[in-house]
Amino acid sequence: MGNRLAGKVAIVTGAARGMGEAEARLFVAEGARVVLCDLLDEAGEKVAAELGDDAMYLHHDVSDEDSWTLVVEATTERFGVPTVLVNNAGIARYQTIDQMPKEMLAHLAANVVGPWLGIKAVFGPMRHADVGSIINVGSTNSFRGAPGASAYATSKHALAGLRRFPRRTACCDRRLPVEGRSPRMDNRDDKFECMRGQEWS
Numbered sequence: 543m544g545n546r547l548a549g550k551v552a553i554v555t556g557a558a559r560g561m562g563e564a565e566a567r568l569f570v571a572e573g574a575r576v577v578l579c580d581l582l583d584e585a586g587e588k589v590a591a592e593l594g595d596d597a598m599y600l601h602h603d604v605s606d607e608d609s610w611t612l613v614v615e616a617t618t619e620r621f622g623v624p625t626v627l628v629n630n631a632g633i634a635r636y637q638t639i640d641q642m643p644k645e646m647l648a649h650l651a652a653n654v655v656g657p658w659l660g661i662k663a664v665f666g667p668m669r670h671a672d673v674g675s676i677i678n679v680g681s682t683n684s685f686r687g688a689p690g691a692s693a694y695a696t697s698k699h700a701l702a703g704l705r706r707f708p709r710r711t712a713c714c715d716r717r718l719p720v721e722g723r724s725p726r727m728d729n730r731d732d733k734f735e736c737m738r739g740q741e742w743s
């Protein structure tokens with residue numbers, strides 16, 4: 543396809559399916575070497591196998607700090623120092639607040655703690671290499687609400703705040719570019735059924 547990402551070593555979380563899979567495929571097509579991470583091992587292994595030698599799959603729970611250490615080590619050993627991190631993994635459950643007894647912590651773990659730990663894990667290697675880009679996948683719910691999205695929108699608002707930390711108050715002498723991307727929802731029926739007929743806030 544092209545070589546806009548030639549020489550880049552990217553970690554993409556949540557890459558077994560959906561947007562993360564598409565990002566991984568595009569990155570490899572543009573010349574990057576990519577480590578795909580997810581909890582869905584069968585699907586992740588399949589995507590990585592299709593992408594060939596420029597891709598590798600790792601089982602990785604983004605909310606597990608030790609797992610991040612292993613991912614960065616394995617990436618460095620196979621492809622070199624990671625120069626791109628795409629914090630894509632996330633969960634989105636749309637229900638009224640009383641129907642989500644444990645969902646808040648799950649959303650914070652996947653959508654906020656995960657990216658925070660990811661930035662922490664790659665920050666040292668990127669600083670040392672003096673190169674790096676971090677992309678946090680946000681949402682329109684990073685800056686507005688939606689019916690049933692109390693947990694999801696709260697977590698994506700927090701993620702939007704995280705974008706500012708390495709730029710302005712990084713605990714070191716370097717600034718890393720951290721981008722937030724806010725794709726629009728695709729209106730897949732399974733995710734958004736509970737929102738039909740309701741007003742956006």
Ligand SMILES: NC(=O)c1ccc[n+]([C@@H]2O[C@H](COP(=O)([O-])OP(=O)(O)OC[C@H]3O[C@@H](n4cnc5c(N)ncnc54)[C@H](O)[C@@H]3O)[C@@H](O)[C@H]2O)c1
Nearest residue numbers: 556560561580581603604630631632652681725726727728
């Ligand atoms: N699809 C959309 O319309 C849309 C719109 C706006 C934002 N987003 C955001 O884009 C990202 C991807 O969305 P998607 O629609 O492709 O979702 P998806 O559910 O299809 O894929 C998300 C992937 O993340 C993985 N994942 C979840 N929790 C994880 C964890 N703790 N550790 C590792 N992997 C984990 C899942 O297994 C899954 O493979 C999410 O951050 C989502 O909030 C999506």
